[in-house]
Amino acid sequence: MLPSGEYWSRGLLGVLTAVVLLWALASGVGTALAASDTVTTELRPGWNLAGWTEDEASVETLFAAIPQLVVAYAWDADLQRYRLAYRDGESAFGDLETLSPGIGLWLFLEGEETVAWERPLVLQAGLAELRRGWNLVTWAGDDGIATGVALAELEGILLEALGGDGSAPQTLEQGRPVWLRVSSAKQWWQLNPAPHIEFRGEFTPEQMRERRAYVDDVVAFFVRRHGVVVPGLTVLFGDEKADMTCGGYAARTLFIRNLCITALPHEYSHAVQEYLAVRDSEGKWGGVRGEARLGPSWLSEGAANYAAAVYEDLNGTGSLKQWNADALDIGLANGNSLEAIETDMGVGGD
Structure with missing residues (x-):
């Protein structure tokens, strides 16, 4: 009313x-946060942790965007295990078929050159569906924010927060995922x-x-x-x-x-x-x-x-x-x- x-x-x-x-x-x-909102992540040869910040898409979209990409892993928080996709010629195979806004990805790149991966940052990337246990979640909020400030909304359920190297991050980088272990499910709005x-x-x-x-x-x-x-x-x-x-x-x-x-x-x-x-x-x-x-x-x-x-x-x-x-x-x-x-x-x- x-x-x-x-x-x-x-x-x-x-x-x-x-x-x-x-x-x-x-x-x-x-909907992008603004007409020009994008995020760029530097990807090096070998393993990289990066987030999908675009609209939902097939995993083939990811391989087309990064020609050097060989293998991609995403964490399934419901099953508490990884899903895999790998390149085979012009196609991708594995049980990772769909990319949702905000999911975290482990990416393996071949070659010897660094790749600047630029992609849109949509509003939905800032909504994380946390499940009890481990979650690999892309941070879509302010770049360089102190981790304690960024995770304040999770007070009471957050058990651990880890970066890709297994240590507790001091700050969060926009477009990079973070490991979160929580005691109960929550829809976490970041932006x-x-x-x-x-x-x-x-x-x-x-x-x-x-x-x-x-x-x-x-x-x-x-x-x-x-x-x-x-x-x-x-x-x-x-x-x-x-x-x-x-x-x-x-x-x-x-x-x-x-x-x-x-x-x-x-x-x-x-x-x-x-x-x-x-x-x-x-x-x-x-x-x-x-x-x-x-x-x-x-x-x-x-x-x-x-x-x-x-x-x-x-x-x-x-x-x-x-x-x-x-x-x-x-x-x-x-x-x-x-x-x-x-x-x-x-x-x-x-």
Whole structure:
């Protein structure tokens, strides 16, 4: 639910742009952090540790990009073992078939010359799906950051962090993987701080863990599917806003009532809409000039409802097919004229 008045008074053009951008990103193709964002890793003859920072691709793409490459290994964190691909003429063979953004790779190069491997750095490379045990994860954040700062989000589950030489790294290099051993699974977002979470009222430690994990999962969904993340958000769990049915979004804050945590995907969608409408060329929060008016609720709420339905379908808690059928029935029964829908900003908000 989008609040009206002082909290949400963006121009119609901004809202339309945001919704169009959101669903244009829904193809799942990665979005570079900026139009020119790339990362370059120096590869020497012999063994090298480097990360895949591009969109998901077949392993043949890797061999085509690095002609000197003979063998590639990737760590399967689910199975806690390596997968292998090797060059045979123009083809690649082995059980490593697909490269996902952010995976770490051991690469063996033949020859005697150093290779500068330049490739795109997409947003999805900054989302690491950590599994209990060892993980080989590419660092996609700031180059040269102190390891302790970079890994602060893993406090409480991080057991070991090792570089390719088996020693604890003092800093992390963008595009280079790091070995992480963790005590439990986590979706680790590297590129900017995760939403700040506040609890108002009585929550057990287990309830707080559940809600933190749910926030991580929703953020990860929008990164994976839409290639977008909203910086600088606060998520407030509690019942102090009595005027809410389940949740709301205003002033970069998501309000979620205690018994309504499943409202989070819908409300995060509204944060995405506002952010895409006002962000500047550097991806920071900006502003929209012009007449302050409420965007069409049928569009902003409809897009948020659909995003939440897709999320629930993917995690098995709902059916997108049934949601589409129900939405069609509601649409066919709508007595509003097309002119009213196009001109009345309030139509469809209930």
